[in-house]
Amino acid sequence: MFHEKSPSGASADVSNARDWVRVLARYREPSTWRSSFELAITLGPFVLLWALAWWAMSISGWLTLAISLVNAGFLLRLFAIQHDCGHAAFFSSRRTSDWVGRVLGVLTLTPYDVWRRTHSIHHSSAGNLGRRGIGDIHTLTVGEYRALGVFGRFHYRLYRNPVVLFGLGPSYLFFVQNRIPLGLMAKARYWMSAMGTNLSILAALAVIFYFGGIMPILLIFVPSTLLAATAGMWLFYVQHQFETTHWEENEAWDLHDAAFHGSSHYILPRPLQWLSANIGIHHVHHLYSRIPFYRLPEVLRDHAALAEGNRMTIRESLSNARLHLWDEKTKRLLSFAQARSAA
Numbered sequence: 001m002f003h004e005k006s007p008s009g010a011s012a013d014v015s016n017a018r019d020w021v022r023v024l025a026r027y028r029e030p031s032t033w034r035s036s037f038e039l040a041i042t043l044g045p046f047v048l049l050w051a052l053a054w055w056a057m058s059i060s061g062w063l064t065l066a067i068s069l070v071n072a073g074f075l076l077r078l079f080a081i082q083h084d085c086g087h088a089a090f091f092s093s094r095r096t097s098d099w100v101g102r103v104l105g106v107l108t109l110t111p112y113d114v115w116r117r118t119h120s121i122h123h124s125s126a127g128n129l130g131r132r133g134i135g136d137i138h139t140l141t142v143g144e145y146r147a148l149g150v151f152g153r154f155h156y157r158l159y160r161n162p163v164v165l166f167g168l169g170p171s172y173l174f175f176v177q178n179r180i181p182l183g184l185m186a187k188a189r190y191w192m193s194a195m196g197t198n199l200s201i202l203a204a205l206a207v208i209f210y211f212g213g214i215m216p217i218l219l220i221f222v223p224s225t226l227l228a229a230t231a232g233m234w235l236f237y238v239q240h241q242f243e244t245t246h247w248e249e250n251e252a253w254d255l256h257d258a259a260f261h262g263s264s265h266y267i268l269p270r271p272l273q274w275l276s277a278n279i280g281i282h283h284v285h286h287l288y289s290r291i292p293f294y295r296l297p298e299v300l301r302d303h304a305a306l307a308e309g310n311r312m313t314i315r316e317s318l319s320n321a322r323l324h325l326w327d328e329k330t331k332r333l334l335s336f337a338q339a340r341s342a343a
Helices: 017-027 032-056 061-086 094-107 112-125 142-146 150-160 162-179 188-212 215-240 255-261 270-275 282-287 293-302 304-308 314-322 336-342
Strands: 002-005 011-014 325-327 332-334
Touching: 017 255, 017 282, 017 293, 032 061, 032 215, 032 293, 061 094, 061 112, 061 215, 061 270, 061 293, 094 112, 094 188, 112 188, 142 325, 142 336, 150 162, 162 188, 162 215, 162 314, 188 215, 215 314, 255 282, 282 293, 293 304, 325 336, 332 336
Parallel strands: none
Antiparallel strands: 002 011, 325 332
């Protein structure tokens, strides 16, 4: 049982994941000034680097490409801010958060209202074996994989191959899949979100093409988007795909246990932590998604037990790319080789 101090100094027993929710509620209020500042110091450099990369085309295409790859970090951070807007964690006004999120969705190629809904499903079902399929990375149990035929196993192995998952996957997700509201096709509001975002993206690309031709699109837009998408895919993967993650059948599944035990605490160098907007503190985020990203380090500072939970370094995270199957007996995520040996 953890013993934490309340603001008044009195000892409070924090015995399980559900108890942490009451503690974390103290950190949920965003600061309008701080949120506006974080948006400005992310969007401002993003626009300036775009302009600098465009100017650099007159000097060297390689210089333009290098600048655009640096700018991918700011694009990733804009997506993280859009993520907070989707959780109504960035501004006190839900309306303001939503419209900021919609505008950023044009830059990140992500229709905001569609993504907000699918991400909400992810938060409400993460770790639930009976509710897989929307907003997550497809994961089979060892038993399900063994029950597949040759083609089914080949398809799953291909999907989980790092070259596909982190190479082709981000391109498909952001350039193709995001163009229609998959999983939400029956509702007009999600079509409006997807088509409105698509039209805005096309308009922006048309303006770029009119003034600069195809090269700004090939040397700035495409590389920065792809690198940001790949980094985002990797972050999402390691946040839930690790050996001791948490999966349960629907009857035994608990929202708070799944959030706390099924989400990692990804330890990143300070520059990467800043560019990813503290999303590595994912176990806290899943326990209480209304906490603004800039207050997550404050949570760890005040609660050492959370700071030590589910820690994962970059070096440790690399081995997670070979884990593909959930073993319901050992409660571990296994590689194909480990699952074969266990058989």
